[in-house]
Amino acid sequence: MKTHQIEIQKFKAAANNLQGQIVFKLDALVSSRTPVEGVEPSSLLLMTEQNARVLMALLKTQIxxxxxxxxKSRHGRHG
Known part of the structure; x- marks a missing residue:
């Protein structure tokens, strides 16, 4: 498995596609990452707090x- 370090620079947009996925347009720096010996190989996603807040807002909108x-469920909340 190839592993990468993905550093989010800026989220530009988000949309839902016909396959039930959320698609993000973003600027990012992507570089190969050498797996650490004896540790499960994983890619890393890095972002600032501000970008995390933007991501949260985009996710809430798309969800x-x-x-x-x-x-609509017939068993929804009654208030």
Whole structure:
């Protein structure tokens, strides 16, 4: 498995596609990462706190869009 270090520079947009996935447009620095001996090989995703907040806002919006397309449950909350 190839491993990478992905450093988010800026999130530009997010959208849902027809396969039920969330697609992000972003600027990122991507570099190969040598796995550490004796440790499970993994890629790393790095971002600033500000980019993490942007990611959270984008995710909330896209998840709400998924939810709005699902049929309403008959067993929803009563308030």
């Amino acid at each position: 709400a869009e998924f939810d709005s397309k699902k049929p």
